[in-house]
Amino acid sequence: MTHRSVPTGNGMRQVPVSLEAKKGEFNEIPIIDLAQDQTVSAAELRDACTRVGFFYVKNHGVPEDLIDDVWKVAKDFFALPLEEKMEIELHKTPNMRGYTPMYGENVDPSSRPDAHEAFDFGSDTTSMYNMDGVPGKNVWPSSLPKTQITLDDYFKKINELGHRLLQLFSLSLSLPIDALQSIANPPSSIARILHYPPHESEKEVSPDQIGIGSHTDYELFTILLQQQGIKALQVLNRHGEWISAEPIPNTLVVNVGDMMQRITNDKYVSTIHRAINQSGRERYSSPVFFGANYEVTLEAGDYLKERFEATYK
Ligand SMILES: O=C(O)CCC(=O)C(=O)O
Numbered sequence: 561m562t563h564r565s566v567p568t569g570n571g572m573r574q575v576p577v578s579l580e581a582k583k584g585e586f587n588e589i590p591i592i593d594l595a596q597d598q599t600v601s602a603a604e605l606r607d608a609c610t611r612v613g614f615f616y617v618k619n620h621g622v623p624e625d626l627i628d629d630v631w632k633v634a635k636d637f638f639a640l641p642l643e644e645k646m647e648i649e650l651h652k653t654p655n656m657r658g659y660t661p662m663y664g665e666n667v668d669p670s671s672r673p674d675a676h677e678a679f680d681f682g683s684d685t686t687s688m689y690n691m692d693g694v695p696g697k698n699v700w701p702s703s704l705p706k707t708q709i710t711l712d713d714y715f716k717k718i719n720e721l722g723h724r725l726l727q728l729f730s731l732s733l734s735l736p737i738d739a740l741q742s743i744a745n746p747p748s749s750i751a752r753i754l755h756y757p758p759h760e761s762e763k764e765v766s767p768d769q770i771g772i773g774s775h776t777d778y779e780l781f782t783i784l785l786q787q788q789g790i791k792a793l794q795v796l797n798r799h800g801e802w803i804s805a806e807p808i809p810n811t812l813v814v815n816v817g818d819m820m821q822r823i824t825n826d827k828y829v830s831t832i833h834r835a836i837n838q839s840g841r842e843r844y845s846s847p848v849f850f851g852a853n854y855e856v857t858l859e860a861g862d863y864l865k866e867r868f869e870a871t872y873k
C-alpha cells in the first residue's frame with residue numbers, strides 16, 4: 561500500500577503512507593510578516609492559501625514570555641500521575657473539555673491510534689453561547705492553579721490574533737476588511753496542549769503508528785504553537801509529497817481548515833498534515849482551532865460563487 565484514504569470535512573482524500581518528508585524545503589511554506597502593510601500581507605496570504613494552505617506568521621504579537629509559560633504549564637500538566645489526569649478526562653465532561661490519554665485518539669481511522677496525549681480547553685464564558693453541546697465550562701487540574709491562569713490568557717491572545725487574521729482573510733478575498741467578522745462573533749474556538757513522547761524504539765514509529773495521523777482541521781483556520789528545535793509537523797503539498805513544517809524562531813504556524821475551504825469554494829485549501837516525533841525528545845505543541853460561531857450557517861458567499869467554481873451550493 562503506498563497511499564491511504566483519509567476522511568476530511570470535505571470528503572475523502574489520498575495521502576502517501578511513507579514516513580519520509582522532504583528536507584530543507586520548508587521555505588515552500590511562506591512566512592508572512594504581520595508588521596508590514598496589510599494589503600501586502602493579504603496578497604501573500606491569498607497566495608499561501610491557494611498554493612499551500614499553510615503559512616508561518618512573524619510579528620504576531622503573542623508575547624514570548626507567555627509562550628514560555630505555556631510550555632511550562634504543558635510540561636507540568638503532562639507530568640502529573642495518570643490517575644490525576646484521568647479525573648478530568650474528556651469524556652467525563654458534557655462538552656469535550658479535558659484530558660485525552662496516550663493512544664486515546666485516532667484522527668486517521670485507517671491507521672492505529674495516535675502517539676500523543678492532549679488537554680482541551682476553550683472559552684469559559686458559557687453566556688457567550690446559548691446552545692448546549694461543545695460550549696461550556698473548562699475543567700482544570702486542581703493541583704496546578706497556574707494552568708488555568710496561563711491557558712486562559714493564551715487563549716485570549718491567540719483569539720485576538722485570530723480576529724486580525726480573519727481581517728486579512730477578508731482582504732485577501734478582495735472583501736471589506738470586516739466582511740468575515742460576523743461568522744466568528746464570537747468565534748467557537750477550541751484549543752489544546754499536546755505532548756508527543758519520544759518513541760521508545762524505532763519499531764514503534766511505523767506508517768500507521770505516529771504522533772498524529774494524517775488529517776485536516778475542521779475549523780476556519782488553526783494557529784499552531786510548536787516547540788522550537790524539534791521537527792515533527794509535516795504538510796502534504798500539491799504534488800502529494802510530505803514537506804517538513806519545522807519550527808522557525810519567532811513564528812507561529814497557521815493553516816486553513818475545512819470551513820474556510822468550504823466558504824471559499826475550494827479556492828483556499830484545507831491541507832492534510834500529520835506529526836511524527838522522531839527527535840528522541842519530548843515534544844509539546846498547542847493548536848488553537850479558530851472556529852466559526854456555532855450558530856452561523858456556513859456557505860460560500862455570492863461573491864465567491866461568482867468568482868470561483870461552485871463546489872458548495
Ligand atoms: O502537533 C502538531 O504539530 C500538529 C497538531 C495538529 O495537527 C492538530 O492537533 O490538529
Ligand SMILES: [Fe+2]
Nearest residue numbers: 775776777833
Ligand atoms: Fe491538525
